[in-house]
Amino acid sequence: MNYKIAVLGTGNVATHLVPALEHAGHTVTEVYGRDLLSASKVCDKVYVAEAKDDLDFSESEAKLFILAVSDSAISEIADEIILPEGSILVHTSGTVPLSILGYSSASYTGILYPLQTFSKGREIDFDDVPFLVESEDQETLQHLKKVAKSLSDQVYVVKSKDRLALHVAAVFASNFTNHMLRLSEEIMGRQGLDFEMLKPLIIESISKSLEIGAKRAQTGPAIRGDYNTLDNHFQFLNYNEQVAEIYRLISQDIIDVN
């Protein structure tokens, strides 16, 4: 089933989503941006789509309106947008509650959250992007599942109460792993060592962890109970108290859970 869809936003998610929607057989009717030129640039990625910088969608043919803007902009646009009767308004955030759309002129509301990190200039294969859908209206939920399944093989219905847990887990899995790499880069850099030499280890460690599970994949001084090495490392890091404390605390947690 193909949908007429308007996309609001011109950032990384919108830029990736608009062509993916058309590729999946849907029609992108309009792209909204505060800046008309940015909206036009996103429109250029598909055959027909009107660039708009106003929020009056009363004449739109779209059934589904996807709010792909930053978390802080969602409520303002949701409050101001003028939607046709029977329309569905969704946002794409993993953090913002569904209730934020409650004051909009939409007949139905929901969430269509692509659980992936999008960056300008990096291609994302949507087949591999898990889509998390949510709505209090069963028919709306079916529509969102259809749209999500047209984009991706992995579609999950997630309840509001689970979204916080999911987001916390994503912070550990993505932002915090990245910060561990950042600290590793800095330690190498300080010593004039080439971070390149750690990359094969990183790739193999993560692959192994995803394949056999992080519990079984763990190695290193903490899980070996090698207190001598832990202490040497902690002393080494004394140039940065906070990083030393991060080392101590994560090592302690590895010891405690194993």
Place this chain on the structure above:
Amino acid sequence: MNYKIAVLGTGNVATHLVPALEHAGHTVTEVYGRDLLSASKVCDKVYVAEAKDDLDFSESEAKLFILAVSDSAISEIADEIILPEGSILVHTSGTVPLSILGYSSASYTGILYPLQTFSKGREIDFDDVPFLVESEDQETLQHLKKVAKSLSDQVYVVKSKDRLALHVAAVFASNFTNHMLRLSEEIMGRQGLDFEMLKPLIIESISKSLEIGAKRAQTGPAIRGDYNTLDNHFQFLNYNEQVAEIYRLISQDIIDVN
């Protein structure tokens, strides 16, 4: 140049290294294990190699002796092994100092450290494994570089004073990223959520981080300065004080360094 090499050890490193050495054109003369059966199993991976469970190598034809055993076993074996005149003894550890081999009967000593995590049943392509070599003797260093280059495209001469930094960096890059995934798995599991849905995000985050650098790749509530979300997440984690503190401390560090 092809070497005659004896390998001491029957663990993951030895098991991967022995066939790789033969594949690179060297001759593995002996494999030592405390347990003769284990040594025989490793020998089975190559054409000719004698399994041994005693440390008398005085009649060995090998020039290079590679001690691929656990850190705690290195010193005992190094002290007991009987080596022929002119032989080079190296260990494969990233943690243990070179000086531990100083009381051995070897004429020359060094380190040949494959910077990778080895596991039973997981194939490792040695081409991609960085080898870190070290020796106080220049001629020995040349031999070790030749052997390492025959196995891998990435060979680095690392000085003793850099090895500690390198190991600390590796702990952050490998053990601690793995623990972040472990904590993420647990948060998902507690909530009955499928950890599978986070895997595409993890793969893309790490790929992006390795490509553009962790500093530029960082996203999430901490770097956005989204204190509201940080506080919600911290409260959510109150069932485990230590994990909540890990969340707080890493978030603080992300804020501080950016």
